[in-house]
Amino acid sequence: MEKYYADQHLHTSFSGDSDTPPEKQIERALSLGMSEMCFTDHHDYDMKSDVDFNLDFDAYIPEMQRLKDKYSRVIDISTGVELGLQLHIADYLDKLTEKYSYLDFIIGSNHVIDGIDPYFPVFFESNGSDSYERFFKVTLERIKRIKCYDSLGHLDYIVRYGKQHGLTYSYAEYADYIDEILRQLVTDGKALECNSGAFSRGMDEPNPCTDILKRFRELGGELVTLGSDAHSPETLGDRFPECGEILKSCGFKYYAVYKKRKPQMRAL
Numbered sequence: 001m002e003k004y005y006a007d008q009h010l011h012t013s014f015s016g017d018s019d020t021p022p023e024k025q026i027e028r029a030l031s032l033g034m035s036e037m038c039f040t041d042h043h044d045y046d047m048k049s050d051v052d053f054n055l056d057f058d059a060y061i062p063e064m065q066r067l068k069d070k071y072s073r074v075i076d077i078s079t080g081v082e083l084g085l086q087l088h089i090a091d092y093l094d095k096l097t098e099k100y101s102y103l104d105f106i107i108g109s110n111h112v113i114d115g116i117d118p119y120f121p122v123f124f125e126s127n128g129s130d131s132y133e134r135f136f137k138v139t140l141e142r143i144k145r146i147k148c149y150d151s152l153g154h155l156d157y158i159v160r161y162g163k164q165h166g167l168t169y170s171y172a173e174y175a176d177y178i179d180e181i182l183r184q185l186v187t188d189g190k191a192l193e194c195n196s197g198a199f200s201r202g203m204d205e206p207n208p209c210t211d212i213l214k215r216f217r218e219l220g221g222e223l224v225t226l227g228s229d230a231h232s233p234e235t236l237g238d239r240f241p242e243c244g245e246i247l248k249s250c251g252f253k254y255y256a257v258y259k260k261r262k263p264q265m266r267a268l
C-alpha cells in the first residue's frame with residue numbers, strides 16, 4: 001500500500017466534542033496505510049462553554065501508552081494535545097506542559113477570543129467587519145508571550161465561521177498581522193499546521209490558506225505539520241495527498257512529525 005502522510009491532529013472521546021473511541025481512529029489510520037499518527041485531544045482551560053473542553057490528562061496518558069504498546073508493531077502512535085491559548089492563562093500553560101513531559105506534540109490553537117469562540121455567531125455580532133482583524137491581533141499577542149507549544153493550529157480558524165456571516169477573506173487584506181505571526185513562528189522555531197479540516201467544513205483550501213503557507217516558506221519557515229482535525233474516523237487524513245501537493249507547490253520538501261517535542265522531518 002502506498003504510504004500515507006501521518007495525521008497529527010486527531011480527536012477522540014477524550015475531547016468534549018467527540019464520542020469516537022481512540023481505537024476507531026487507529027483502525028482508520030491503518031486502513032489508509034499510515035505508519036505514524038498522533039492524538040491531540042482538546043484542552044481549553046477557562047473556556048466558558050456548555051461543553052467541557054478540559055482534558056483528563058491522568059486518564060488520557062495511560063490509555064495512550066496502552067494503545068501505543070498494543071499497536072506498536074503496526075503503527076507508531078504519539079500522544080499530543082491541542083492546547084487552547086489565552087494570555088491570562090499563560091503561566092498555567094507553562095506549568096502544565098512542564099508537568100506532562102510525556103507528551104510528544106503540542107498544538108497551540110486559538111479557539112477563544114475575548115471569551116468567545118467564533119464558532120458562535122455572537123462573536124461576529126460584536127466585532128462586525130473587524131472580526132478577522134481582532135482574531136489575528138489576539139493570535140499575535142498570544143504567541144509573543146506563550147511558547148509552550150510546537151505547531152500553531154489552524155492559523156485562520158475564524159474563516160471557517162466568517163463565511164456564514166458574509167465576510168470575505170484574503171491573506172493580503174490581513175498581511176500586516178499575518179506576516180508578523182509567521183515571523184514570530186520562524187524566530188521561535190515553531191511549526192505552522194496545515195489543517196485539512198477546512199475541506200469537510202465546506203472550504204476549498206486548508207487552514208491556513210495556500211497564500212499563508214507560501215508566505216511562511218518565503219519568510220524562512222521550514223516546519224509544517226499535517227492534521228485533519230478529525231473528530232470521527234470518516235475525515236481522518238482527509239485530502240492529505242492534496243495538502244502534500246499544496247505544500248510542495250509552496251516550496252516545502254518535508255513535513256515535521258514530533259516525538260517528545262522534537263521535530264523529525266519526513267519527505268512530502
Ligand SMILES: [Zn+2]
Pocket residue numbers: 082109111153154
Ligand atoms: Zn482546533
Ligand SMILES: [Zn+2]
Pocket residue numbers: 009011082229
Ligand atoms: Zn482540533
